[in-house]
């Protein structure tokens with residue numbers, strides 16, 4: 001019998017296409033050596049072409065899942081994905097305080113990925129919920145990981161270059177997260193992808209060549225989950241983000257076509273490596 005591994009929790013929606021959402025989160029956590037637990041917020045009807053339906057889980061059931069996981073299994077870190085509605089965000093903010101996820105004494109780190117829209121631009125969050133992410137979740141977050149569309153919705157800043165990315169990081173940091181990671185994946189014109197981490201004083205830049213693939217479904221989810229997994233294993237935020245950045249680049253490089261639309265990144269690329277080595 002093996003020892004109990006580190007655990008992490010994702011509070012996220014399901015993607016029936018198995019590319020993004022909690023399905024991506026669990027694969028990324030597994031790949032990063034952590035047992036992943038789930039509080040499901042919504043069931044989406046989704047494939048490579050987009051989202052055609054959403055069914056919300058009642059807020060009290062979302063909170064009950066978090067409580068059930070933390071009080072029995074225990075987690076070293078938690079993250080959010082699609083939170084769907086203002087009511088679910090309020091329930092999550094309350095329950096994380098109750099179970100010791102966030103910023104209180106002895107609390108475990110909380111990663112807030114402010115998922116607002118799918119790859120195809122379909123809304124994954126109600127209109128009035130962005131404000132609740134800002135006011136109720138950001139002050140509890142060790143790290144917030146917005147993409148450039150979410151930066152625009154949250155801070156009203158359109159990022160076009162390194163200077164506007166720094167300006168956005170400052171504006172978002174002022175909303176409460178201890179660290180902000182501004183993800184540059186959506187800056188399509190640029191030959192490099194630059195993600196910027198900011199703690200209010202220091203800036204870390206993670207850059208690499210833009211990998212030529214249209215199949216980037218789930219990239220943000222896997223990046224936040226890999227970071228959450230590293231935090232659950234005891235890393236600092238800058239070290240956890242650095243590890244997750246190395247991990248996600250390989251996942252994007254190994255992305256694959258699936259269905260007629262946008263295919264997924266490959267959170268389990270290490271398994272392919274292991275299978276190849278065994279052949």
Ligand SMILES: Nc1ncnc2c1ncn2[C@@H]1O[C@H](COP(=O)(O)OP(=O)(O)OP(=O)(O)O)[C@@H](O)[C@H]1O
Nearest residue numbers: 147183184185186193210211216217218219220221
């Ligand atoms: N073409 C690419 N080449 C290299 N790295 C990439 C590429 N696309 C994405 N990444 C990496 O993945 C990270 C997350 O991607 P992105 O900014 O698209 O997040 P996202 O929109 O939240 O993702 P999604 O909603 O699909 O889960 C980027 O910050 C970057 O580090």
Ligand SMILES: Cc1ncc(CO)c(N)n1
Nearest residue numbers: 013014015020021082118
């Ligand atoms: C359920 C779900 N969560 C997150 C995303 C964003 O990647 C998505 N497309 N679907």
